[in-house]
Amino acid sequence: MARKGYQQQLNELRENVLYMSEIVLERVRRGLRALETKDESLAREVIEGDHEINELYLELEQSCIELFALQQPVASDLRFIAASFKIITDLERVADLATNLGDYTLQSSRDLYPDVDIQGIGDAVIEMVEDAMEAYAEEDSEACFAISDRDDEVDSRCEDASNTVVRDLIETELDETSSEGDIESLLREVSRLLLTIRDLERIGDHAVNIAARTLYMVENSDELIY
Numbered sequence: 001m002a003r004k005g006y007q008q009q010l011n012e013l014r015e016n017v018l019y020m021s022e023i024v025l026e027r028v029r030r031g032l033r034a035l036e037t038k039d040e041s042l043a044r045e046v047i048e049g050d051h052e053i054n055e056l057y058l059e060l061e062q063s064c065i066e067l068f069a070l071q072q073p074v075a076s077d078l079r080f081i082a083a084s085f086k087i088i089t090d091l092e093r094v095a096d097l098a099t100n101l102g103d104y105t106l107q108s109s110r111d112l113y114p115d116v117d118i119q120g121i122g123d124a125v126i127e128m129v130e131d132a133m134e135a136y137a138e139e140d141s142e143a144c145f146a147i148s149d150r151d152d153e154v155d156s157r158c159e160d161a162s163n164t165v166v167r168d169l170i171e172t173e174l175d176e177t178s179s180e181g182d183i184e185s186l187l188r189e190v191s192r193l194l195l196t197i198r199d200l201e202r203i204g205d206h207a208v209n210i211a212a213r214t215l216y217m218v219e220n221s222d223e224l225i226y
Contacts, residue, residue, distance in 0.1 A: 006071055010080065013063055014137065017084050017091075020056050021133040024095045025126055027053070028203065031101030032122040035108070035196070043105035046098055053095040060088045076217075083217035087136060090206040090213075094129065097199045104192050116161045116193065121200045124154055128207035136214045141221075144211035148224050151208045158201040165193050 027046055034043040064085040067073060073081055128147055135143035169190050212224035 009063070009067060009071075010077065013060070013067070013081070013084055016056075016060055016063070017088055018133060018137055020053070020060065020088060020091050021129065023056070024053060024091045024098070025129055027095055027098035028101070028122070028126055028129075031098040031105075032119060034105045035101050036119055038105060038108060040106055043102040046102035050095060050099045053092060057088055057092040061085065064088075079217045079220060083136075083213040086213045087210050090209045094203050094206050097203055100199050101196065104196055107192055108189070116164055116197075117157075118161075118193075118196060118200070121154065121157050121161065121197070124150075124157070125200050125203040125207065128154070128204050129210065132207045132210035132214065135211060136217070139214070139218045141215050141218045144215040144218075144224060147211040148208050151204050154204040155201060158197050161197050162194055165190055165197075 027049060030042055031046045033039065034046060064081055067081050071077075128150055131143060132147050134140070135147065169186070208224065212222075215221050215224050
């Protein structure tokens with residue numbers, strides 16, 4: 001294949017990875033909106049749309065494999081393809097976490113803990129992924145370190161939110177009129193909320209992974225990977 005065609009393939013891979021990130025983040029936004037509004041129709045849409053992400057992931061995976069096998073890339077091109085391969089894996093996992101938000105919406109039966117800012121945490125991790133993908137697109141190594149630093153703040157917010165949920169559970173007053181069903185319902189809701197917080201924290205972790213692979217791609221540095 002002519003070199004021009006090879007470079008075009010590399011450009012298309014980058015564009016398609018960025019396209020995948022846009023679709024995935026829209027799934028996360030819809031999952032959060034479904035959770036906030038208890039929109040079961042929207043939640044099912046998020047869940048059922050996961051196959052589209054999986055199919056796109058497999059297509060891009062195949063593109064990476066073909067570039068490895070047929071073009072035998074070296075140096076910067078090799079790092080770019082390897083990083084892209086890792087990044088689409090992180091994006092596919094973010095999409096799975098968005099699907100979880102849809103599942104939690106369908107399981108939810110009532111509102112608990114209005115002091116826990118799920119939407120605020122969700123907005124923060126979405127912004128982290130957006131910025132990580134922009135760093136990938138622009139090959140911006142400095143932005144990669146900034147994204148990694150922001151993860152500490154997200155982790156702290158998630159820890160505070162989880163502590164609030166657990167503290168309120170401990171302080172909840174149950175008396176002899178509380179049925180076993182009431183108690184089980186409360187525990188299910190608490191568990192769902194803790195899982196939601198955990199999944200949002202994981203999206204932030206995937207943003208850091210994307211930044212780490214981008215730094216490796218740009219500077220051949222594994223500083224953020226380990």
